[in-house]
Amino acid sequence: MIYKLNHMLERSFPERRVFLRSDNDTRYLRISPLTQLVAFSGSTIFAAWLIIATSILLMDSIGSGNLREQSGRDLVLFENRVAELAHERDMRAEEAAAAQARFNTALEQISVMQSQLLASEERVRELETGVEVVQANLRKALKARDEAEADKVQLVAQINGENGAQNGMSAQEVEATVDVLTSALADTAAERDDMVISASEALRMADALETDLRLMEEKNDRIFSQLEDAVTISVAPLDKMFKSAGMDPENLIATVKKGYSGQGGPLTPITFSTKGGMVDPDSMRANAIIDKMDRLNLYRIAAQKAPFALPLQGAFRMTSPYGPRWGRMHEGQDFAAAYGTPLYATADGVVTFAGWQSGYGRLVKIQHEFGIETRYAHQSQIMVKVGQRVSRGEQIGAMGNSGRSTGTHLHYEVRVGGKAVNPMIYIKAANDVF
Structure with missing residues (x-):
């Protein structure tokens, strides 16, 4: 069968001989048509694979660049929207004061x-x-x-x-x-x-x-x-x-x-x-x-x-929302910003806990009226103590990466009657007022 294949491929791939000469002897290496076909096919497949792989890498690189640019644009738009909301909140507060x-x-x-x-x-x-x-x-x-x-x-x-x-x-x-x-x-x-x-x-x-x-x-x-x-x-x-x-x-x-x-x-x-x-x-x-x-x-x-205010002022990103995550319940809203970003109380209340607590890291708990409690976790610095009465907008600490955390962020929780609820319910409800 090999002989027949070589005979059929003779026209396209004639037999080649490679001579190897030394000082005392001369030898040659015969390359049959079948061997040439296998070598040619392998080279072609390798070249095709190399071209396709290079194209995929280039496309992936271009796509990643576009995604990064899009993410950057989305981040800028989000920060602008947050700044607008903060400005509108200030305007509503001024209007309320003027109405009073x-x-x-x-x-x-x-x-x-x-x-x-x-x-x-x-x-x-x-x-x-x-x-x-x-x-x-x-x-x-x-x-x-x-x-x-x-x-x-x-x-x-x-x-x-x-x-x-x-x-x-x-x-x-x-x-x-x-x-x-x-x-x-x-x-x-x-x-x-x-x-x-x-x-x-x-x-x-x-x-x-x-x-x-x-x-x-x-x-x-x-x-x-x-x-x-x-x-x-x-x-x-x-x-x-x-x-x-x-x-x-x-x-x-x-x-x-x-x-x-x-x-x-x-x-x-x-x-x-x-x-x-x-x-x-x-x-x-x-x-x-x-x-x-x-x-x-x-x-x-x-x-x-009541916790209708945001725990941060200025630029930040909302990362992990309230809800199931990795097979477990994520009972708060995560906000990402620079390390050391000031954190503020979202309502008037009394500090009931200020210290280290397992996965929360440096944690502050504030008890408010109507059976509402807010929690501020993963802080780098705590600026209040237990029993202290705080007002809405008063700084209570700084953002950090303490406890069970993969990066600098604030884990913010709202609990009503001891049960965690979505903090965004209060934040979104106040968008048209503050």
Whole structure:
């Protein structure tokens, strides 16, 4: 068979001989067609493999470069988005502070207007009393005038001799009496004219006060409408934030009220009338606004006590999320940044643990209101101690690589009632507020 194969391949691969010559002898090496075919095929296969392998390596290198560039672009976009969210959070905080300032200013204006309304009501009552007095005096003056005119008529009749014999008065006495009555009648007429002028002036002032009251009521209505809109706009996002985090707003408010049970201060009921009886509509609207502002203030206190903030400020990457990982449950969210990056408390609370704990490494635990606990693991440095009360945004340590960790990062946990929950629920819920 080999002979036949060599014979068939003779035309394409003729037999070759390689001569090896030395000083004393000459030898040759015969290369058959089959051997040449095997050598040629092997060389071709090797060259093809070399070309394909080189192409694969080049393609992989190019693809890896593109992936690295894409990852870099994604990282830049993520960092920009985080910076935008932080800027929006600061803007929302400034807007909330501005809204609180506007409300305080409006409340002061309402207090001033309340004083003005009370003074106006008192002035109206005084004018009404003055008008009644003027009218009573006017009636007396008119009555006296009528009596004087009747006496005058009687005296004139006596002068003419109609009743002279009956009364027995002399002409001089009658004339003197007429002069006295005429003078009294003139004084009464002058007093009547003065009373009429005073009554007209009092009525004009009453009309002016009614106009001022109406304009003030319209102004109050505009202020109330603006305050109602501002309070509604401020309360709605907070209400949505707590509901998105799975927290019942009513229970939160009840819990916060237990710790802040004092009364008095600016958020006390307002009364715009001193007449008693039913509460007027302005008082009801003002008290409704105060109730909403009180709710907004309680929401603000609750937001400070729940972990709605990020544990880092500045640039960072989110690595391993909450959920199953490598066959085990990963009970937190990992954040990666430079070694020593400051770590901050995400809510007001009390430090219950600050030290080394097995796989967590250097760990800080903070107990918050509403049965919530946050944990900050793998730190390089701890800056708080057990029993210390911390506020949201206060630095508690620095990022590190302690404990069971493969690189520098923060392992951040949120536990409710001792059970781990996804921290991103709180962080995402606060995106539209802070």
